[in-house]
Amino acid sequence: EAGVAQSPRYKIIEKRQSVAFWCNPISGHATLYWYQQILGQGPKLLIQFQNNGVVDDSQLPKDRFSAERLKGVDSTLKIQPAKLEDSAVYLCASSRPPQGGKETQYFGPGTRLLVL
Amino acid sequence: AQKITQTQPGMFVQEKEAVTLDCTYDTSDPSYGLFWYKQPSSGEMIFLIYQGSYDQQNATEGRYSLNFQKARKSANLVISASQLGDSAMYFCAMRGPRGGYQKVTFGTGTKLQVIP
Numbered sequence: 001e002a003g004v005a006q007s008p009r010y011k012i013i014e015k016r017q018s019v020a021f022w023c024n025p026i027s028g029h030a031t032l033y034w035y036q037q038i039l040g041q042g043p044k045l046l047i048q049f050q051n052n053g054v055v056d057d058s059q060l061p062k063d064r065f066s067a068e069r070l071k072g073v074d075s076t077l078k079i080q081p082a083k084l085e086d087s088a089v090y091l092c093a094s095s096r097p098p099q100g101g102k103e104t105q106y107f108g109p110g111t112r113l114l115v116l
Numbered sequence: 117a118q119k120i121t122q123t124q125p126g127m128f129v130q131e132k133e134a135v136t137l138d139c140t141y142d143t144s145d146p147s148y149g150l151f152w153y154k155q156p157s158s159g160e161m162i163f164l165i166y167q168g169s170y171d172q173q174n175a176t177e178g179r180y181s182l183n184f185q186k187a188r189k190s191a192n193l194v195i196s197a198s199q200l201g202d203s204a205m206y207f208c209a210m211r212g213p214r215g216g217y218q219k220v221t222f223g224t225g226t227k228l229q230v231i232p
Contacts, residue, residue: 033220042207042222043161056219089159103149103211105220107161
């Protein structure tokens with residue numbers, strides 16, 4: 001099966017500009033996650049969708065970040081306006097319902113964002 | 117609140133030797149899942165192994181095994197017969213609680229380098 005797709009793979013912008021990232025999860029995966037991974041750190045969950053509803057966005061900086069998952073499939077993460085500290089890799093992951101209690105997340109290749 | 121701690125920023129291991137990567141966790145929930153992921157320099161996150169809090173036996177997946185000590189709240193990853201391709205960042209993660217939405221928390225990672 002095809003993996004999680006993300007685009008673009010790399011993006012360089014200036015501070016105060018806006019940027020959008022796209023994610024296409026694995027077919028049939030109801031749960032979709034966006035993570036921010038700053039260099040040298042572990043991924044931090046920004047937002048989790050179950051189908052097209054938000055399950056957890058407690059760590060999403062809502063004054064500048066927004067995300068949507070129209071029709072419960074593809075998702076878009078937007079930053080407006082970007083700050084220098086937003087420079088990071090943005091990872092998208094998806095998962096299917098737990099099987100035997102085990103819910104494995106499958107990650108995309110990530111989008112590397114550099115804010116100058 | 118749940119927390120994952122990985123105290124080893126970096127580890128070296130001789131090729132063909134075994135290595136243990138440490139992970140301790142903190143949660144007040146009785147039901148949770150523990151994961152290990154590998155992140156090579158290319159950036160993708162690769163699922164390695166899963167342990168449920170109610171699982172009676174330690175999880176094993178090929179050369180990977182999880183040394184689960186529930187009373188000590190530790191979930192160390194053991195890699196047997198290290199290979200050069202094992203050189204990567206390794207992240208421990210926790211999901212919990214079961215039911216409702218399941219928050220995911222990652223540790224800061226351990227960089228493993230396998231020496232020929």
